Amino acid sequence: DAGITQSPRHKVTETGTPVTLRCHQTENHRYMYWYRQDPGHGLRLIHYSYGVKDTDKGEVSDGYSVSRSKTEDFLLTLESATSSQTSVYFCALRGAGGTGELFFGEGSRLTVL
Amino acid sequence: DQQVKQNSPSLSVQEGRISILNCDYTNSMFDYFLWYKKYPAEGPTFLISISSIKDKNEDGRFTVFLNKSAKHLSLHIVPSQPGDSAVYFCAASDTFLMLTFGGGTRLMVKP
Numbered sequence: 001d002a003g004i005t006q007s008p009r010h011k012v013t014e015t016g017t018p019v020t021l022r023c024h025q026t027e028n029h030r031y032m033y034w035y036r037q038d039p040g041h042g043l044r045l046i047h048y049s050y051g052v053k054d055t056d057k058g059e060v061s062d063g064y065s066v067s068r069s070k071t072e073d074f075l076l077t078l079e080s081a082t083s084s085q086t087s088v089y090f091c092a093l094r095g096a097g098g099t100g101e102l103f104f105g106e107g108s109r110l111t112v113l
Numbered sequence: 114d115q116q117v118k119q120n121s122p123s124l125s126v127q128e129g130r131i132s133i134l135n136c137d138y139t140n141s142m143f144d145y146f147l148w149y150k151k152y153p154a155e156g157p158t159f160l161i162s163i164s165s166i167k168d169k170n171e172d173g174r175f176t177v178f179l180n181k182s183a184k185h186l187s188l189h190i191v192p193s194q195p196g197d198s199a200v201y202f203c204a205a206s207d208t209f210l211m212l213t214f215g216g217g218t219r220l221m222v223k224p
Contacts, residue, residue, distance in 0.1 A: 004156075031210070040122070042202055043157070043214040050210070058211070090156055100145055100209040104156030 023091030136203035
């Protein structure tokens, strides 16, 4: 257990509304990631963070923004949700070992109507 | 263009037999490869990994093989058990900063 908590776990919203997903960790890991999982696409990286206020874009960052104002929290925001953003979102931490292994949260299922 | 591909979306195997899951990659800079297992409504969990300096790594019933010249890796599960039924993702890294995942293969192990 890498001490990762995602909230909310489930959310239904309407097109055009803002949505924020939260990832909280208890183990002071430096690197945090947001992935989305879609059938046939596997897990695709949205954004990642390598420290407080240090973030960068991943493969599918359009329509998403992130913030990390403190080590333990990494927020993913959809400024104006679209139906194409219906997905399962996973937060992950990079382990302390130098192998690139990631530890994932349980996921947040977002449905945009 | 997907840099990591799992061409079989699903695989069905009888309990006790071998399961072989395959993964291909295109980026020759990848030097570390991982397999993750995912059950429904849970996050992916790390299963086994291999560095590009090796061609085989074993952990109990799980063995990963790497063929760098073919840019291909495979995960062997022997013997397969019903509890192994899950979605398996392969992933690759060239920087230890980010992982690139394949599309996943759903393994079903029948009793």
